[in-house]
Amino acid sequence: MPYLKQIKIGKKILRFPVYFPDATRAVIRSLDSQDLIKAGIEGLILNPYHLLSQPGLAVIKKSGGIKNYMNWPGLAITDSGGWQLLSLIYKDKSFGRVDDHGVIFYKGSLGEEKKYFFTPEKSIRVQMDLRTDIIICLDDCPGKKATRKDYETSVRRTIDWARRCKAEYEKQLKKRKIPTGARPLLLAVVQGGSDKKLRRKCAQALVKIGFDGYGWGGWTADKEGNLDIETARFIISQLPEDKPKFALGVGYPWDIINSFKVGYHIFDCVIPTREARHKRLYTWTKDPGRVNVLKTNPRKLFCFFYPDKAKYRVDSKRVDQFCDCRLCRNHSRAYLYHLFKIGDSLAWRLATIHNLRVYSKLIEILRKNIA
């Protein structure tokens, strides 16, 4: 099957595969746009739900969109906001509930006292207000303890919500008089758990409605952290070849390689940024420029570096001999150990830049493999 190498969004070209880190609250913690660009990051994913509570839509609209607001020159995707709301609700029922109409949220972010109603239409309107390049339909992702019946409901609702999102999207395009070349791409998400019948039903219904791209939604990995690659592959088989596929929330570097191999184009994951802050850095075991990434066991291409171990207190070596990031070019392991020990924000910044660079390097190498 031919792999889609790139698409145009307006005047911009989005090359595949691509990894977008999660700037949920309009920032990759401790980094600015220049840091991101130098780390090889081309796009960010943002979250409308979090941005509604802070800084609020009015501020962002006044700035001319979220990219202007945060001075981000690259590409940007907004998620629907559904995942956050639903995972909060599944964690604690007092947060709210879901029905066919949308999501009722009793508490705002961080305990604000407001009742909040998130519908497919509202999600689309907010995302279009944020003026990102790619927007995503609100979907219903079941909790981890979901039953077969929950998955059936989820698929039915996801299809219905996707239809409503598409209608609202077209309505807004007209209302806002957005020219064809400036419209954001609209992606829909395939639900259905590990059940192929449900996945097929969902995928086919979404394709029939017609979207610019499709996502692999739900929990992409099992409790042991193993990617459900069987489902991943099946979903691809149900979708049109010429549309980009988004593996939502994927994943570890080896997960990205494995998902890329079965046909996915877009990835996003909090892992590299969160783990950098939690003191786990990814390092190359082999020179990524010299190894055939597709023929090597993906898991064996990487190992971990834990900068808070006392053995690194006096280690003058660089963190990763194969990495060209700001940290690896300029500083020793001992210095990073020190920065984490004293709790300086530079530790976060350098560690985050490093992990992002490992991801962007991986993307560069995967692109060479489809050239």
Place this chain on the structure above:
RNA sequence: GCGGCCGUAGAUCAAUUGGCCAGAUCGCCGCCCUGUCACGGCGGAGGUUGCCGGUUCGAGCCCGGUCGGCCGCG
């Protein structure tokens, strides 16, 4: 030389009038993080309470001695 204060995990400190298994924090070691309420979460190792003796059913706490440290006076 005399008088006073102080010795409790690697570090800094806690432990009602003597009373379960001497605690906390940091450090150390290990684990976790997948469309981020996450500068986080979970777990573990580590003490003959300076040492010797005494009083007591029972001592980190009381008594005597001793060693070490600090302060004051000679």
